[in-house]
Amino acid sequence: MEPKDRAKEELERLEAVAGNGLLGRRAFLRGGAAFTAAVTGYTLARSAGAAPLTDDPWSLVPGAISPPYEQRSRFEGKVVRTLSNPKGETRTSHARTPHQLINGTFTPNGLHFTIVHSGTPDIDPDKHRLVIHGLVKRPLAFTLDALARYPMVSRMTFVECGGNSAPMFSKEPIQASVQALHGLASCAEWTGVPLSTLLEETGIDPKAKWLVAEGADSLALSRSVPLTKALDDAMIALYQNGERLMPGNGYPMRLLLPGWEGNMNVKFLRRLKLVEAPAMSYYETRTYSQLLPGGKAYRFYFLQEVKSFITHPSPGLALKGPGYYEISGIAYSGNGRISKVMVSADGGQSWAQAALQAPVLSKAFTRFRMPWRWDGGPAVLQSRAWDEAGNVQPTRAQFVAQRGETHKVPNVLAFPNQHYNSLTSWAIDGKGEVKHVYA
């Protein structure tokens, strides 16, 4: 056996943690350059020994003036949200986060997903009011200036549309990017006033059990929220990643219900009415009443359950030759912290535990990472997440049995299209191309 082959065999034995090339977290560092050479036959970087340093054109002239508000490089113009309604026709508009083109644990404000049903209103913050009324001891109207004086909190949390991942209800895997499949979930640091504080101010009539939240968009979108959630971790969010909310995220204020269906996190929030029973508003009775196999439907299914998906590699990000890669992705749960993410490179035959990027925060995106040596052959990558409450992402078979698939039946207008949280599988072919498969 050649020394190189011996080194390779030894490293494989030491470092393999699951089938088809999944490696222990320290694999790369323990081997260093020798490891890379042994495993890939070449290093990822080119030798710089013979190449003298030359100045690029931008190193020869003074650069641009610093602007008051920094903008992205012109070379990043392709890193954008995809739009479902770019001409602003009279229907819902989705703008999806390009998870495959960003990295880290949360979403920059320009790329946070948004859904608006009648466009984004142009609200003058000095004239906007939040009214809390109904079954309260004294109804109150809050300006932004008034809210600025209350105790604030900041928290990282994801927001996810109940319809995120809906293309995966299809009987056949739809060929699409992770942005198209899972782009209706994002994560940010939100800062604002706990709703419980404002309800202390208004007082609560003991008969109140729900509140109806209404936006100042022209649709006056409204949703019913149990009072228990309002008094738990609900927030009137005023800042998104440090600055005022983006227009599409509800400027100048939104209701934030960590871990609950995006649509309930009412944007452009203008009133909260405390009531005895839910209002049975349009969105809660139609779109977000999840139809189940057999024709029954969930009523008030609010929680965004434990989910994960791999962002790197993913469709559109082809592998460039065999060798070392980092598999990474996002996991989150409306129930709390992510406790574990397992990754498979062989379609679920064997699994290895991924590293979780600290800090792992409740109801926030958690970035997971796993070293992988691609041998150039077929592979099917999957991730599966667990949360601290003991919930686990269901397999596709488990999920479909319980929740159904999309099927076009004559005279049936509704079909299952909400709260999909099963596994996502990416198949790698011999050329390194990535496809969406069910595995």
Next chain:
Amino acid sequence: MEPKDRAKEELERLEAVAGNGLLGRRAFLRGGAAFTAAVTGYTLARSAGAAPLTDDPWSLVPGAISPPYEQRSRFEGKVVRTLSNPKGETRTSHARTPHQLINGTFTPNGLHFTIVHSGTPDIDPDKHRLVIHGLVKRPLAFTLDALARYPMVSRMTFVECGGNSAPMFSKEPIQASVQALHGLASCAEWTGVPLSTLLEETGIDPKAKWLVAEGADSLALSRSVPLTKALDDAMIALYQNGERLMPGNGYPMRLLLPGWEGNMNVKFLRRLKLVEAPAMSYYETRTYSQLLPGGKAYRFYFLQEVKSFITHPSPGLALKGPGYYEISGIAYSGNGRISKVMVSADGGQSWAQAALQAPVLSKAFTRFRMPWRWDGGPAVLQSRAWDEAGNVQPTRAQFVAQRGETHKVPNVLAFPNQHYNSLTSWAIDGKGEVKHVYA
């Protein structure tokens, strides 16, 4: 005694934690509306009982189309960085973070501070290379594509210019905003490849003790970094708050040295040369060699020490009548986590411990918050921070004795202007106006 007065006296006794109105963290919630009324004589919000809800103009028409990259509301145009060199003359350009206009624990990318000495280069990321050479076993050149295959890490960390807070070396307090005084510090989540991983790839000649980092700006800014820091927590940062680095923050890559002088976090990074001794480059021998009283100077003073300042209220954010306010600000230390922040409302005669926003992360901004009841009289607000290594922000007297003040002496060109980390004091007058004072 009237019932209202009795309630007020009781609340004061229960909740006061230090002089001049500092309150326990639970003060607001324990009292609710009754508390507010007793203490302020009126609620912060207006009664909404008699005011019927009316539609604002933006609620009557469909809103705007969602853009591919979301932009701020037009009403936020005044939330900008202040520029020291808006015309881009041939000198250094500072763009300062408006801490008084943002909230939360980190800085949105558009408002992260930047300093460039010869403008911001317009770098084509596909042509940019990072070369590691000098005392290595094999010199290597890394493209962005090559770096994308290495194991990455994300971390929240602040970057602060060594010259941040320099106006406070003045013998008299300069009347300026928190942005003008402390706007050369910001915090972001940075994602990239640990430098130690790349040095495993190149190998290290045992003679190497330092590395010289050089940027691709037309100045070719360079700084010497001890190899120990490079092998500790240094990172080649590729992403800032999820998206690619902003141009002014070093696009497409920068050296990140958590907790160390901003200037050393070399932007537009194009090479790292491993060497036996520091290069004694321009910035490390001139600007960042801190002059001390007596004429001696620090050599290689890299650490950004423990610091805090109050952002709300602060000059320009006048108080609007007596009553409840939240005092909040930022604390950080290059040594690790913030362990404690104390706040005073009486110029340092008495102190109370502020709440720290979780998660408290090493070498990152930590937001502190403290409830305060302003009685309408004079007040002097201060904050003082401790870090987990046991360091404490020095008083101004302690600081000046050790580091000196700015004094204009004939024929002396240099004066102390780096690494200021003493307390900041805001005086409130009877009208609620906020002034910078030394107290």
